[in-house]
Amino acid sequence: MLPWSAELAGRVDEHVFTSELLRGNPLGDPHERPLWVYVPPGYDDDPGRRYPVVYVIQGFTGHLMMWRNRMPFRRPFPELADEVFATDEAPPALVVYVDAWTAYGGSQFLDSAGTGRYHSYLCDEVVPWVDANYRTLAEPGHRAITGKSSGGYGAMITPMLRPDLFGAFATHSGDALFEYCYLPDFPDAVRQLRGYDGDIMNWWNDFNSRVSFTKGEDSKLLEFLGYTACYSAADDGTPVLPFDTVTGVLKPDVWQRWLDMDPVRMVPRYAGAMQSQQAIWIDGGTRDEWYLDVGAQAFHQALLDAGVKEDVIHFELFDAAHGAIEYRYPLSLAWLCHRITP
Incomplete structure (x- = not known):
């Protein structure tokens, strides 16, 4: 186990992608973003061959360079993904690493007046660009998306909204069942905002x-600001929290806007899109601090209730907390590649 970078069997093409949809976004974040395209071994040997594509998205506060973070005695995901193809554990595919970072920490891969048009950026700019510049199998049945945490959330909702683009997905500990993963932290946020006159x-x-992150409240309040900007921003982009910051009382109309974007509750509205998926991987750690294993169970059941066939789904709970589960990603990657390869 080397403590530094290892040579890949494939290669990673590093691009700077200019997004017209992110230009002039509400937070003034860059409209030029890094975009990595992993090319599997053998891609250059057969110029007539086309490949399925797996899009990889990150969790809250994630940005593209973090994929190269190397923990002691662990390998980063790009190396684990490369090994999947180098060892023929799965048929070759392109793997696209997308950056959707914002100044608030993330975009939830949604279009929002609070952050910008990140859903459209992914679907209407990045996907067509990859298809135009690489030899892809440019059909939803050969295109998947995968992510963890908020990236897992994006992996769930993107195929709901765009089944014309994505026909398979994997969600690892994805945000779901919002009354368990978000609501329990509302009282802490009220306490923490007392020192700021109740104004986030x-x-x-x-x-x-x-x-x-030099104050104890930083992590939690950043999350609430980021999620609020995505789920319940006002038309002018102002984040509107789903609770009164002094009394803690829920604002039912604002909280409903959050619930409307809960993947568990979205499934019935997008049942047709989910029924069209040919491969769905759902997993979560049984010690997840945000109860996203419970959310995974609820999402799985919602899919079955909506008529998604059991043989399309891989559902698994495993012994882990929320963090340090990058070893799960190559499992779903290999499983997806087998199912999106003709």
Whole structure:
């Protein structure tokens, strides 16, 4: 186990992608983004061959360079993914690493007045560009998306909204069943906002005036600001929290906007899109701190209730918490590749 980077059997083409849809976004974030395309071994040897594609998206606060983070005695996912193809564990595929970072930490891969048009950027800009510049099998049945945590959320909702693009997906500990993964933290946020006159933007201004994550409330309030900007921003982009910051009382209309974007609750509205999927991987750790194993169970059952056939789904709970589960990603990658390869 080398403590530094290893040579790949395939290669990673590193691009700078210019997004017109992200230009002038509400947070002033860059509209030029890194985009990595992994090319499997043998791609250059047969110029007539076309390949399925798996899009990989990250969790909250994730940005593309983090894929190269190397933990002691663990390998980063791009190396694990390369091994899947180098050892013929799965048929070859292109793997596209997409950046959807925002100043608030993430986009949830949605179009929002609070963050920008990240769903459209992925679907209407990145996917067509990859198809135009690489030898892809440019049909939904040969295109998958996968992610963990908020990336798992994006992997669930993107095929619901765009079944014309994605015909398979994998979600690892994806945000789901919002009353369990989000709601229990609302009272803590109320307590933490007392020091900021109940105004999360006062905290945000303080956060940006100092070294980040030097106060105990930083992580939780950043999450709430980021999620709120995605799920319940006002038309002018102002994040509208789903609870009163002084009393903690829920704002039913705002909270409903969050619930409307819960994958478990979305399934009945997008049953046809889910029935069209040819491969769905769902997993989660049984010690997940945000109860996303419970969310995974609920999402699995919602799919079955919506008429998705059991033989299309791989559902698994495993012994782990929320973090350090990158060893799960190559399992779903190989499983998806077998199912999206003609």
